[in-house]
Amino acid sequence: MFTKILFPTDFSEAAEKAKDKLVEMSKCNIGEIILLHVVDIRIFSYSTMLDIIEVDNWKKDGKLIKELNRKLDAWKDELEKAGLKVSTEIKEGIPFDEILKYSENNGVTLILLPSVGHGVVERMLVGSTAEKVLRKSKVSVILLR
Amino acid sequence: MFTRILFPTDFSVHAKKVKTKILKMKDCGIKELVLLHVVNKKLFGYSPISQELTINDMFIDGDITKSAELKLKGWGKDLESTDITIKYDVVKGNPFDEIIEYSLKENCTLIIMGSKGLTEAEELLIGSTAEKVARKSKIPVIIIK
Ligand SMILES: Nc1ncnc2c1ncn2[C@@H]1O[C@H](COP(=O)(O)OP(=O)(O)OP(=O)(O)O)[C@@H](O)[C@H]1O
Ligand SMILES: [Mg+2]
Numbered sequence: 001m002f003t004k005i006l007f008p009t010d011f012s013e014a015a016e017k018a019k020d021k022l023v024e025m026s027k028c029n030i031g032e033i034i035l036l037h038v039v040d041i042r043i044f045s046y047s048t049m050l051d052i053i054e055v056d057n058w059k060k061d062g063k064l065i066k067e068l069n070r071k072l073d074a075w076k077d078e079l080e081k082a083g084l085k086v087s088t089e090i091k092e093g094i095p096f097d098e099i100l101k102y103s104e105n106n107g108v109t110l111i112l113l114p115s116v117g118h119g120v121v122e123r124m125l126v127g128s129t130a131e132k133v134l135r136k137s138k139v140s141v142i143l144l145r
Numbered sequence: 146m147f148t149r150i151l152f153p154t155d156f157s158v159h160a161k162k163v164k165t166k167i168l169k170m171k172d173c174g175i176k177e178l179v180l181l182h183v184v185n186k187k188l189f190g191y192s193p194i195s196q197e198l199t200i201n202d203m204f205i206d207g208d209i210t211k212s213a214e215l216k217l218k219g220w221g222k223d224l225e226s227t228d229i230t231i232k233y234d235v236v237k238g239n240p241f242d243e244i245i246e247y248s249l250k251e252n253c254t255l256i257i258m259g260s261k262g263l264t265e266a267e268e269l270l271i272g273s274t275a276e277k278v279a280r281k282s283k284i285p286v287i288i289i290k
Contacts, residue, residue: 001166001169001170021146021285024146025146025147025173027172027173027174028147028170028172028173029172029173110287131280134271134276134279134280134288135270135271135276136270137270137290138270138290139290140166140260140287140288140289140290141279141287141288141290142285142286142287142288143279143282143285143286143287143288144285145282145283145284145285
């Protein structure tokens with residue numbers, strides 16, 4: 001049941017707490033963990049509309065991806081120290097959609113969801129992500145608190 | 146997180162699937178497992194037969210609770226093992242309210258339940274009891290698909 005856990009993270013406080021819970025679960029004979037960050041393409045629609053950023057710029061100069069990889073690797077290190085087997089993954093799209101797609105296409109057996117995200121706007125986004133994953137997932141889900 | 150697990154069951158095939166998952170959670174350090182069935186008040190309506198004797202008095206406080214207890218004990222037999230203490234409990238009321246209240250009152254650390262239950266609705270991915278408990282619980286919830 002815990003053979004392949006998908007842990008989608010937005011690096012929020014709630015996700016941070018979820019990471020600690022995952023460490024608590026490490027004695028559970030966990031196979032592997034995939035740390036996934038989805039670059040939410042919806043945030044780019046505003047900036048392109050206002051000409052602040054070219055849609056593809058964040059990919060071209062590679063800064064965003066570099067920073068995300070740095071963060072993901074730090075989390076990976078921490079989880080590996082607890083004896084877990086971890087890999088990282090970055091996708092772009094709408095978070096709930098990418099989470100569902102990834103889990104169905106990669107034999108994920110459990111999706112880990114922190115319950116709330118950070119900030120007022122983010123909280124709504126993260127909240128709706130968790131809610132949609134919960135409702136549409138074909139894979140077992142754990143909601144952490 | 147796994148010390149005192151609450152497993153609410155409606156005896157459905159989905160709840161049965163949860164049982165097989167729990168059997169695979171041996172390494173998680175489960176100390177106590179509470180099997181709970183909520184006698185759903187809604188199914189009996191509330192109109193009293195007479196002023197003195199309500200339907201609740203006749204069934205919920207009498208035979209139905211008792212037979213649910215018997216059924217629960219038989220149903221949970223295969224979960225019994227030497228290192229886990231099992232408790233059986235039957236309460237009456239509205240399933241999702243009772244499950245959440247019970248989890249708090251009994252200091253449970255995790256709820257594990259099926260994504261669906263007795264209602265045979267194929268197009269549905271999650272039942273109303275599971276969804277409400279997942280959203281409103283104060284402790285972690287695993288929803289088994
Ligand atoms: N009366 C109950 N007592 C204890 N646990 C229950 C009860 N009803 C449901 N559950 C738990 O909730 C899980 C999901 O069932 P749920 O009731 O949400 O789905 P459903 O019956 O298919 O749909 P719905 O009840 O919304 O018509 C069950 O597998 C079981 O673990
Ligand atoms: Mg039901």
